[in-house]
Amino acid sequence: MSHPTAGPSRRLFAAACAALAAAALPLGAARAQAAGKPNRVVLQVSDADPQKWTLALSNAYNVQNGVGADGVELEIVVYGPGIGMLRNGSPVADRVASAMKSGIAVVACENTMTAQKLTKRDMLPDIGYVPAGVVELMKRQQQGWAYIRP
Amino acid sequence: MSHPTAGPSRRLFAAACAALAAAALPLGAARAQAAGKPNRVVLQVSDADPQKWTLALSNAYNVQNGVGADGVELEIVVYGPGIGMLRNGSPVADRVASAMKSGIAVVACENTMTAQKLTKRDMLPDIGYVPAGVVELMKRQQQGWAYIRP
Amino acid sequence: MSHPTAGPSRRLFAAACAALAAAALPLGAARAQAAGKPNRVVLQVSDADPQKWTLALSNAYNVQNGVGADGVELEIVVYGPGIGMLRNGSPVADRVASAMKSGIAVVACENTMTAQKLTKRDMLPDIGYVPAGVVELMKRQQQGWAYIRP
Numbered sequence: 001m002s003h004p005t006a007g008p009s010r011r012l013f014a015a016a017c018a019a020l021a022a023a024a025l026p027l028g029a030a031r032a033q034a035a036g037k038p039n040r041v042v043l044q045v046s047d048a049d050p051q052k053w054t055l056a057l058s059n060a061y062n063v064q065n066g067v068g069a070d071g072v073e074l075e076i077v078v079y080g081p082g083i084g085m086l087r088n089g090s091p092v093a094d095r096v097a098s099a100m101k102s103g104i105a106v107v108a109c110e111n112t113m114t115a116q117k118l119t120k121r122d123m124l125p126d127i128g129y130v131p132a133g134v135v136e137l138m139k140r141q142q143q144g145w146a147y148i149r150p
Numbered sequence: 151m152s153h154p155t156a157g158p159s160r161r162l163f164a165a166a167c168a169a170l171a172a173a174a175l176p177l178g179a180a181r182a183q184a185a186g187k188p189n190r191v192v193l194q195v196s197d198a199d200p201q202k203w204t205l206a207l208s209n210a211y212n213v214q215n216g217v218g219a220d221g222v223e224l225e226i227v228v229y230g231p232g233i234g235m236l237r238n239g240s241p242v243a244d245r246v247a248s249a250m251k252s253g254i255a256v257v258a259c260e261n262t263m264t265a266q267k268l269t270k271r272d273m274l275p276d277i278g279y280v281p282a283g284v285v286e287l288m289k290r291q292q293q294g295w296a297y298i299r300p
Numbered sequence: 301m302s303h304p305t306a307g308p309s310r311r312l313f314a315a316a317c318a319a320l321a322a323a324a325l326p327l328g329a330a331r332a333q334a335a336g337k338p339n340r341v342v343l344q345v346s347d348a349d350p351q352k353w354t355l356a357l358s359n360a361y362n363v364q365n366g367v368g369a370d371g372v373e374l375e376i377v378v379y380g381p382g383i384g385m386l387r388n389g390s391p392v393a394d395r396v397a398s399a400m401k402s403g404i405a406v407v408a409c410e411n412t413m414t415a416q417k418l419t420k421r422d423m424l425p426d427i428g429y430v431p432a433g434v435v436e437l438m439k440r441q442q443q444g445w446a447y448i449r450p
Contacts, residue, residue: 041438046205046300055346055380059434062411066435080205080300111212134209134298135216138191141296146441148434149299149449150346150380196355196450230355230450261362284359284448285366288341291446299449 039063039072042140044149046133048081053092055150056085060104069103075140079109079133083116086124093124100126109133189213189222192290194299196283198231203242205300206235210254219253225290229259229283233266236274243274250276259283339363339372342440344449346433348381353392355450356385360404369403375440379409379433383416386424393424400426409433 041063045056060074076099078086085092086108100106107128113119120129130136141147191213195206210224226249228235235242236258246256257278263269270279280286291297341363345356360374376399378386385392386408400406407428413419420429430436441447 039438039442041434044298051381059380062432062434063438065411066432080209081201111215132212132216134191134212137298138189138213138296142189146438147297147447148344148437194448230359231351261365282362282366284341284362287448288339288363288446292339297447 037071037073039067040140040143040145041072041074042137042145042147043074043076044133044137044147045076045078045082045085046080046149048084050085050091052150053082053085053090054095057092057095057099057104059148059150060099061102064102064104073105073145074103075105075107075136075145077107077109077130077133077136077140079112083108083112083118086127087118087122088124090124096124096127107133107136109136187221187223189217190290190293190295191222191224192287192295192297193224193226194283194287194297195226195228195232195235196230196299198234200235200241202300203232203235203240204245207242207245207249207254209298209300210249211252214252214254223255223295224253225255225257225286225295227257227259227280227283227286227290229262233258233262233268236277237268237272238274240274246274246277257283257286259286337371337373339367340440340443340445341372341374342437342445342447343374343376344433344437344447345376345378345382345385346380346449348384350385350391352450353382353385353390354395357392357395357399357404359448359450360399361402364402364404373405373445374403375405375407375436375445377407377409377430377433377436377440379412383408383412383418386427387418387422388424390424396424396427407433407436409436 041060043056043060045053056076060076063072063074084090086096086106090096096106105128107130108123109132110129111132113123137147191210193206193210195203206226210226213222213224234240236246236256240246250256255278257280258273259282260279261282263273287297341360343356343360345353356376360376363372363374384390386396386406390396396406405428407430408423409432410429411432413423437447
């Protein structure tokens, strides 16, 4: 009977630890890792320059090669003057398809498409879409993704 | 009398929770929200390219449109070769004025102005100033702002 | 005897605080400061444009001037089309040497060197090397460094 309250105190301690985990994880931990892969990188394509498109794709592969494809979540956000990268007939259409097969997400900005009177039929197959490329880039950083603008 | 220490233990638990909140909030929370708006984005303009100036402004509007003007704090940092965006006679002078009216902060780098022998009389009215554009970009990221370089 | 359990509860409280500190510090704190300097900035050079090379170096100096050379850790990551900045005969060779003397780290991407059949003998003396420039940019951001792409 030396610690008559050890039981409830331990329960309180456990509750405090659970609260700690619940509060801390969505904060700083978002920077280093999520539920899924330990590394996350969002790449921006916003130039009307096919060399930049190729560079963004090879940057993504280099991250995969560096940390292992299973160790990184990658997303290429294409918007503004860069949108041609994802139009039908894009000079990097085959490379975009290969990248998606290797697990790299590629998304087009619907704001840009509307401004340029493009519909999904004008775009490469199987790509993803986001309402606004810049909002996507903001949200990914808020979620802890590293940002790279090739 | 089954839990004679429930009172003090609960007070300790409350104190632990308060300590948790105080410690956790200034850390990771800086990334997602501040005292003010839940989203914060700093945009960099450092190219001597009027198309980039227009793009930066429309990027800022697109974030406002995407999350609501009340839901985001936006700042455009103009420095180096980009400084012409904010000089008197800038081709985007009207757009800069409109952006500021809509709540987007626009700041010029005083380092760049000194290097180019510009004074505030050479600059667009009502813009803000920072001692060094790159230091501002660093500080905003330290404070949790997302960074976008159009 | 009004608080017979104050002792163990206080120990539990102290343990909770220690757990809190241990859990919280590696998270958000990474963003603002490390064991070393309070500010950390990584700069990207990936353009084949000597003006961008000069700009990246002056950006780094401007951060040093803004917060004091002792107050900031700086690293310039050179990769892809930017690699010429660090080749022998680079037009900014002298400036790179001066920057390194002032404490700015300058590192070349070995992926890029392999792709361009460059060896360390082809490169400026005393620079550093990283296996992949983009992975370095990702890791630095994960460690809380601000990212600037001039």
